[in-house]
Each structure stands twice: as C-alpha cells, then as structure tokens.
Amino acid sequence: WPGYDLNIGASGSKVLQLQEQLNAISQAYPALPKVNPDGIYGAQTQASVRKFQNIFGLPETGIVDYTTWYKGVTEARVSFLTQKLTVEAEDGRFEEIMKQVVKACKKVEPDCVIKL
Numbered sequence: 001w002p003g004y005d006l007n008i009g010a011s012g013s014k015v016l017q018l019q020e021q022l023n024a025i026s027q028a029y030p031a032l033p034k035v036n037p038d039g040i041y042g043a044q045t046q047a048s049v050r051k052f053q054n055i056f057g058l059p060e061t062g063i064v065d066y067t068t069w070y071k072g073v074t075e076a077r078v079s080f081l082t083q084k085l086t087v088e089a090e091d092g093r094f095e096e097i098m099k100q101v102v103k104a105c106k107k108v109e110p111d112c113v114i115k116l
C-alpha cells in the first residue's frame with residue numbers, strides 16, 4: 001500500500017507494481033484485461049482495476065484504495081502460487097506448494113475452498 005489512492009495520472013513504482021499484479025491475476029481470471037506495465041495509471045489500468053473490483057465484489061470506482069490494493073496483492077500471490085503449483089507438482093513438491101496456496105486463499109476469503 002503506497003499510503004494514498006492510485007488513480008488516473010498517478011505514476012511510479014507502485015503503479016508499476018499494481019500493473020504487474022493485475023497481469024498476474026489475469027492469468028487465473030481471463031475476464032480481467034491485461035495492461036501495459038509502464039508505471040503510468042491511465043485509462044487501460046483504470047479499466048482493468050474496475051474489472052478487478054467487479055470480479056472480487058468491491059465497489060467499482062477504478063481507484064485503487066487500501067481495500068483494493070490488499071485484495072490485489074493477495075490475489076496476485078494466490079495466482080502466482082497456483083501457477084507454481086502446476087509446475088512444481090511434477091517435482092514432488094505438491095503438498096508444500098498446496099499449503100501455501102491454501103494459506104493465501106484463506107487470507108482473501110476465510111471460507112475459501114480449493115477444488116482439485
């Protein structure tokens with residue numbers, strides 16, 4: 001959390017981090033449009049944020065506030081771990097990675113269920 005809301009016109013490392021997280025999440029949620037990770041919060045990033053907010057039941061403001069930021073960070077971790085699980089399951093690390101996925105999922109939604 002950068003300590004302030006991100007909106008049209010914002011730029012810098014936190015916007016770039018947001019854009020990279022949105023792209024990571026979009027791999028698990030194809031309805032979420034990918035963005036060009038350029039560190040500039042423009043119309044493309046705003047549209048992706050709105051769709052993210054829609055998917056996860058947040059107010060669709062297009063503004064990244066505290067709640068949106070942390071939901072995004074957690075979802076990006078879940079997406080990353082899920083992808084990692086797919087790759088590393090072949091290496092016999094399925095149980096270890098699955099525990100990480102469940103832990104990250106529980107942070108997002110305490111009642112989450114992961115079906116394999």
